[in-house]
Structure formats: structure tokens, C-alpha cells
Amino acid sequence: MTKTGIEAHELTYKYSADFGVHNIDLHLHKGMITAVRGASGAGKSTLLALLGLILHPTSGKLALDGDETRDMSPNERDSFRRDNIGIILQDLALLPFLNAWENVSSAFGPRLGKNREKAQNMLSEVGLGDRCETPAGNLSGGERQRVAVARAQVKGSSLVLADEPTGSLDPDNGEAVMRLLRRLADNDTSVLIATHSAEVASSCDAEIRLDQGNIVASPQQDLSEQEEN
Numbered sequence: 210m211t212k213t214g215i216e217a218h219e220l221t222y223k224y225s226a227d228f229g230v231h232n233i234d235l236h237l238h239k240g241m242i243t244a245v246r247g248a249s250g251a252g253k254s255t256l257l258a259l260l261g262l263i264l265h266p267t268s269g270k271l272a273l274d275g276d277e278t279r280d281m282s283p284n285e286r287d288s289f290r291r292d293n294i295g296i297i298l299q300d301l302a303l304l305p306f307l308n309a310w311e312n313v314s315s316a317f318g319p320r321l322g323k324n325r326e327k328a329q330n331m332l333s334e335v336g337l338g339d340r341c342e343t344p345a346g347n348l349s350g351g352e353r354q355r356v357a358v359a360r361a362q363v364k365g366s367s368l369v370l371a372d373e374p375t376g377s378l379d380p381d382n383g384e385a386v387m388r389l390l391r392r393l394a395d396n397d398t399s400v401l402i403a404t405h406s407a408e409v410a411s412s413c414d415a416e417i418r419l420d421q422g423n424i425v426a427s428p429q430q431d432l433s434e435q436e437e438n
């Protein structure tokens with residue numbers, strides 16, 4: 210049987226002897242939003258970078274929908290990431306001189322015009338149908354974040370990783386972005402959000418806590434606690 214979702218087993222990344230993330234075991238199910246919380250420096254961004262195949266693990270295993278990623282070449286990892294993983298970064302990484310649809314279309318690669326219609330449809334879905342031609346640098350923070358969600362969503366990714374997706378937004382825009390991420394999960398995507406916010410975490414389906422690069426509470430624990438109550 211093909212395993213679905215993301216499974217990490219003893220996943221480790223060492224920047225140095227003391228810093229990094231260590232022996233991470235987790236299973237992110239499809240259709241669920243999982244929050245990863247922890248103090249500054251706990252390892253949240255490092256974990257997202259590992260799951261996004263941006264960092265190559267020092268040791269351990271990582272499978273996405275049953276595909277083991279450990280032995281992929283750098284080129285295979287890049288193309289796997291492009292096809293399967295949407296990433297919403299803390300600093301957004303939108304190109305300010307490209308307009309909204311061009312930023313969304315860039316998820317597919319450099320030939321932006323090829324996927325213009327898909328990009329525009331996706332922008333309509335996140336409520337930005339009338340801002341397609343606006344340069345990203347001229348959009349508000351909330352609008353830019355919605356463009357970033359549209360870009361993560363446009364390929365139909367199996368996994369979406371979001372680093373503080375609501376961190377810089379006012380409550381209304383933050384809730385709008387969370388609703389969009391929920392819709393992604395409802396379409397059978399695994400969503401992982403790094404957040405400092407207890408409120409954001411409480412709106413997720415499960416929570417992982419990191420402390421000094423180690424998991425101190427996992428989604429499985431949270432789910433079994435919910436079942437007991």
C-alpha cells in the first residue's frame with residue numbers, strides 16, 4: 210500500500226555539533242494542517258527546509274507520499290520539489306518587479322507566459338482576480354501573502370510548507386490566509402506552518418513543539434490526547 214503524507218524517521222540536520230534538528234520522527238497526514246512551534250532558534254525553519262528538500266539531511270529518512278527522498282540526486286530533488294512542494298517563506302520571496310500572475314506562474318519555472326491562465330485563475334481563487342497585473346512590490350502585505358499562497362497552491366502540491374504565514378499581517382488578513390491554507394488541506398494537501406502564535410496553532414489540527422532542535426510534543430501525541438478527551 211502506498212503511504213500518503215510526509216513521513217520522517219530520525220531526520221537530523223547538523224549545522225554544527227550543537228545546532229540543527231535531531232532525530233525528528235513525524236507523520237504529516239494529508240488533509241491536515243500541522244503547526245510547528247518553538248522559541249526563536251528552536252529549529253522550525255531548519256525543519257521546514259529539510260521537509261522542503263532545501264537542506265539535505267545529515268542522517269535519517271524522509272518520504273513524501275511513499276517516495277523516499279534520501280537517495281535522490283540534487284537535480285532529482287529540485288524537480289521533485291518543483292512538482293510536489295509549495296513553499297511560503299517568511300520573507301515571501303516574491304519578485305517585486307514581476308506582477309502578481311507572473312509571480313504565481315514562476316512556480317512552474319521560468320517560462321512565465323505558459324501558465325498565465327492557471328496563475329490568473331488561482332489569483333481569482335484567493336480573491337485577487339483584479340490585481341493580476343499589479344507588480345508584487347505595489348501590493349499590500351496581506352495581498353502579497355495571498356499571492357504567495359496562490360503560488361504554493363497553483364501546481365496542486367502534495368505538501369505546503371509555510372514559515373510564519375500570518376506573522377506580519379493584521380488579524381483580518383491573518384484569518385484570510387489561514388482560511389486559504391485550510392482550503393488547501395481540504396483538497397488533500399499536507400500543510401505545515403511554523404508559527405510563534407498560540408492562536409494560529411490552536412486553529413490547526415495538530416501541533417509539534419520543538420525545543421533546541423528536538424521534538425518535545427508531536428501530532429500523534431496531540432491526536433491521542435484529543436481522542437482521550
Ligand SMILES: Nc1ncnc2c1ncn2[C@@H]1O[C@H](COP(=O)(O)OP(=O)(O)OP(=O)(O)O)[C@@H](O)[C@H]1O
Binds near residue numbers: 225229248
Ligand atoms: N546557516 C546556519 N549556520 C549555523 N547555524 C545555524 C544556521 N541557521 C540556523 N542556525 C542555528 O540553528 C538553530 C535553529 O535555527 P532555525 O532558524 O531553524 O530556528 P527557528 O526556530 O526557525 O528560529 P526563528 O523563530 O527565530 O526563525 C539556531 O540555533 C540557529 O542559530
